[in-house]
Amino acid sequence: MKDDAQRITELQSIDEFFAGIDMQIPDTAEYHRLSGVILDHPLVARMQSLDPFSDEYRELAMRIYFEVRGGEHADYRPERDEASGSGEVANVFSEVSPWSFRDTKFIGEMLFSWGHIFRLLDTTGAANARVLEYGPRSGQILLALARSGCEAYAVDIDAASLESVAKQARLMGLTVHTERAVFGEGFEGELFDCIIFFEAFHHAADFQALSRRLQERLAPGGKVIFCGEPIVPQPAGAIPYPWGPRLDGLSSFCIRRFGWMELGFTLDFFIEMLRETGWRVEHHPFAPCARADAFVAWVMTDEERRGKFEIDLRRQNPGVHLSPGEWSATETTHRWTVAPSATIALQRPRNAVVDLILSVANYLPAEKRVRLSCGDRTTEAVLDPGETRDIRLCDCTANRLLIDADMHRVNELMPSSADERSLGIAVLQLRSVPSASA
Numbered sequence: 001m002k003d004d005a006q007r008i009t010e011l012q013s014i015d016e017f018f019a020g021i022d023m024q025i026p027d028t029a030e031y032h033r034l035s036g037v038i039l040d041h042p043l044v045a046r047m048q049s050l051d052p053f054s055d056e057y058r059e060l061a062m063r064i065y066f067e068v069r070g071g072e073h074a075d076y077r078p079e080r081d082e083a084s085g086s087g088e089v090a091n092v093f094s095e096v097s098p099w100s101f102r103d104t105k106f107i108g109e110m111l112f113s114w115g116h117i118f119r120l121l122d123t124t125g126a127a128n129a130r131v132l133e134y135g136p137r138s139g140q141i142l143l144a145l146a147r148s149g150c151e152a153y154a155v156d157i158d159a160a161s162l163e164s165v166a167k168q169a170r171l172m173g174l175t176v177h178t179e180r181a182v183f184g185e186g187f188e189g190e191l192f193d194c195i196i197f198f199e200a201f202h203h204a205a206d207f208q209a210l211s212r213r214l215q216e217r218l219a220p221g222g223k224v225i226f227c228g229e230p231i232v233p234q235p236a237g238a239i240p241y242p243w244g245p246r247l248d249g250l251s252s253f254c255i256r257r258f259g260w261m262e263l264g265f266t267l268d269f270f271i272e273m274l275r276e277t278g279w280r281v282e283h284h285p286f287a288p289c290a291r292a293d294a295f296v297a298w299v300m301t302d303e304e305r306r307g308k309f310e311i312d313l314r315r316q317n318p319g320v321h322l323s324p325g326e327w328s329a330t331e332t333t334h335r336w337t338v339a340p341s342a343t344i345a346l347q348r349p350r351n352a353v354v355d356l357i358l359s360v361a362n363y364l365p366a367e368k369r370v371r372l373s374c375g376d377r378t379t380e381a382v383l384d385p386g387e388t389r390d391i392r393l394c395d396c397t398a399n400r401l402l403i404d405a406d407m408h409r410v411n412e413l414m415p416s417s418a419d420e421r422s423l424g425i426a427v428l429q430l431r432s433v434p435s436a437s438a
Helices: 011-019 028-035 055-069 102-122 140-147 159-172 207-217 251-260 268-275
Strands: 007-010 036-042 130-134 152-158 175-179 192-198 218-227 243-245 263-266 280-286 294-299 307-313 341-345 354-361 368-374 376-381 389-394 399-406 425-433
Touching: 011 251, 011 268, 028 036, 028 251, 036 251, 055 243, 055 251, 102 140, 102 192, 102 218, 102 294, 130 140, 140 152, 140 159, 140 175, 152 159, 159 175, 192 207, 207 218, 207 268, 243 268, 263 268, 268 280, 268 294, 354 368, 354 399, 368 389, 376 389
Parallel strands: 007 036, 130 152, 130 192, 152 175, 192 218
Antiparallel strands: 218 294, 243 263, 280 294, 307 425, 341 399, 354 389, 354 425, 368 376, 368 399
16 A cells, blocks of 8 residues: 555545445445545454454454444444345346456456466366365356366355356356355365465454364365455554554445445465464465465464474565565575575464474675574574575574574675676575473
């Protein structure tokens, strides 16, 4: 959200904002205008000081939802509140989302997102993969998966959306199984190779309970893909807290107009929540289009629940977000730090105490001093030219590893080199094991 967004403060002003807009489904121009508005709710400051996993925090988040929503209802029921608001359309191919927006840039973002989901789904060699999508809306992902040979299943609480999917499938000669149910339910007794949430998970009021329930719906080795969810790097703008109702004008309009649950999350909270509820998570950013950023989650093994994991920095996508301002691209055998400080987000479950083992190498002809920090735990090492070493940091409970290393300009150390980069330390791999003191 832009810093110069229109900001509306106080509950009375919020009500006046809604009284002054057309409460019909917005066209493209109104869609963008509403996206540039932020509601500053007075409860935000209190929430920022609380544990986002606490009952008090959840109570305040739901209070914001009800105050933005207004009206007669004092409870949230997806059977009533998650209706699409759409009716019968003349053409189920051109008059459904995203095609009905008549906005090629917006449609392009959708195509990027769908392609990223397909790539992460990776059904190569898996004949008739069983894929369930929760909240499929117009069903474009599932229809394409059915065309690709997958067994496609759609679950939505909105009957109109399911009928649209079923009608398109019939006209295309495809099979897409549909069932009306809340998230986590539907097709009782069936197990799936993959479950997809595309711009849907944030409609789950009790997302932690849903996260646990999903583990019971997967076949062995199955995974969940989250894509297009409103997840931001840090609290700001429309998402000023670890999680809660989104306070941009468009999301608030959807809460007020339809009753939809429109949550947003910070990156750290979303990943921590998944780990807390028993998932191993990989983050797959998509540089050309932020909407297509995705997360893939697998059920943790018992060892992983105790804090055992591995991040291979040699991989092109190691499964965690690495800031390009801090890290080089992979060079197959290693990846350089390119800033005096570089961070790695850890896959440590919330309550696990772990030892971290970082494999590093000094490929430059100069001594390198390296300092590792994780919360209040620190250790240092000095590497001679050509040395490879494992550095161990014990009893870690924080969510990030900070790597500080001496920086050297390559062509100053090696005048015959054309490499003008300033490089820190070469990192191969990060391993985590349960701490012996835990």
